[in-house]
Amino acid sequence: MGQIALSNVSKAYYTSRKKDEARIVLKDVNIDIEKGEFVSLIGPSGCGKTTMLNLIAGFEGPTLGEVRFNGNPIEGTSPERGVVFQEFSLLPWFSVLSNINLALECKNVPEKERSAISMKALETVGMENFADYRPNLLSGGMKQRVAIARLLAMDSEVFLMDEPFSALDEQTRAKLDNDIVRIWKEKRKTVVFVTHSIDEALLVSTRIILLSKSPGEVIKEWKLDEKLNRDPMSYDMIKIKKEILALMPTCSCSN
Ligand SMILES: Nc1ncnc2c1ncn2[C@@H]1O[C@H](COP(=O)(O)OP(=O)(O)OP(=O)(O)O)[C@@H](O)[C@H]1O
Ligand SMILES: [Mg+2]
Numbered sequence: 001m002g003q004i005a006l007s008n009v010s011k012a013y014y015t016s017r018k019k020d021e022a023r024i025v026l027k028d029v030n031i032d033i034e035k036g037e038f039v040s041l042i043g044p045s046g047c048g049k050t051t052m053l054n055l056i057a058g059f060e061g062p063t064l065g066e067v068r069f070n071g072n073p074i075e076g077t078s079p080e081r082g083v084v085f086q087e088f089s090l091l092p093w094f095s096v097l098s099n100i101n102l103a104l105e106c107k108n109v110p111e112k113e114r115s116a117i118s119m120k121a122l123e124t125v126g127m128e129n130f131a132d133y134r135p136n137l138l139s140g141g142m143k144q145r146v147a148i149a150r151l152l153a154m155d156s157e158v159f160l161m162d163e164p165f166s167a168l169d170e171q172t173r174a175k176l177d178n179d180i181v182r183i184w185k186e187k188r189k190t191v192v193f194v195t196h197s198i199d200e201a202l203l204v205s206t207r208i209i210l211l212s213k214s215p216g217e218v219i220k221e222w223k224l225d226e227k228l229n230r231d232p233m234s235y236d237m238i239k240i241k242k243e244i245l246a247l248m249p250t251c252s253c254s255n
Contacts, residue, residue, distance in 0.1 A: 043211030082156030
């Protein structure tokens with residue numbers, strides 16, 4: 001069993017309009033993720049990618065099946081499994097440094113140790129000169145760097161990233177993609193990364209998992225050796241991209 005294991009996982013929601021009618025959003029999903037993998041989840045809008053991250057984060061539980069972390073059923077959130085959301089998620093009335101210190105406080109790190117740990121994490125993402133800034137003075141890319149630094153400071157084993165760079169312009173996104181790969185190579189964290197961009201998934205991942213339209217099921221997955229040439233024009237990248245495009249379902253929105 002991998003570090004993260006989803007076994008026969010289904011998830012249903014009951015909508016307020018039709019109380020007795022369950023809406024199945026994930027169906028019989030089996031995924032094993034080994035420690036240190038960089039896994040991207042791709043699939044049409046509404047297929048259950050965020051739901052899957054929420055299950056791994058422990059924000060909610062599956063309706064059927066089991067989600068395990070290091071062999072134990074996940075029962076609630078834990079700093080071991082940190083999340084970077086698409087929307088910038090810093091507290092606006094605290095400085096960058098205090099935002100990270102606060103996360104360390106929740107993890108019961110002694111007060112006198114917090115700032116040194118937070119500053120080290122900010123250095124890793126190149127944000128050490130902005131420690132005293134309030135989030136509203138930062139660009140979107142900078143805010144996401146701080147969100148990544150927060151997970152680094154918490155020493156999360158797993159980084160759950162839900163379209164973390166999709167609100168950014170192309171150049172900033174490319175820069176952050178390279179940064180997250182650099183940090184992953186340095187720290188060997190497990191990353192579960194949701195993206196709508198096949199190109200981004202091809203650039204960053206060691207495995208890409210394609211989900212069907214709603215209810216989300218695994219259609220196919222591709223392993224990408226770390227040493228593979230990630231040039232988008234290389235033979236391997238074009239080949240995998242074509243395969244993904246051929247299988248990529250259209251939007252789930254009408255379901
Ligand atoms: N708390 C909830 N209650 C009811 N339905 C929900 C809830 N959360 C998600 N859903 C539904 O579950 C389905 C999957 O949603 P989810 O957000 O996981 O999709 P997604 O693949 O992340 O989509 P996108 O790519 O647009 O972000 C959607 O139809 C959504 O409406
Ligand atoms: Mg989503």
